[in-house]
Amino acid sequence: MAAKPIVDGIEKQHADDLNVIRVNVQDEALQPLLETYAFQFTPTFILFDPTGEEILRTVGAINPEVIDKALSSTR
Secondary structure (H helix, E strand, C coil): CCCHHHHHHHHHHCCCCCCCCCCCCCCHHHHHHHHHCCCCCCCEEEEECCCCCEEEEEECCCCHHHHHHHHHHCC
């Protein structure tokens, strides 16, 4: 929950470049997704480029500056 305001800010700042999808890891229906992307800890943040390739994964705190740099590298 501590990351929510940070993620909300990143989502607002990059509204034209980024789709944020929040996943409830306790929802059993999502277990195949969690296995596909190897979620082991929460929070886990994964950033994909426009082709669907993972370009950034971070566990725990998320740094908006790191997201800014990763997004600028995909342009």
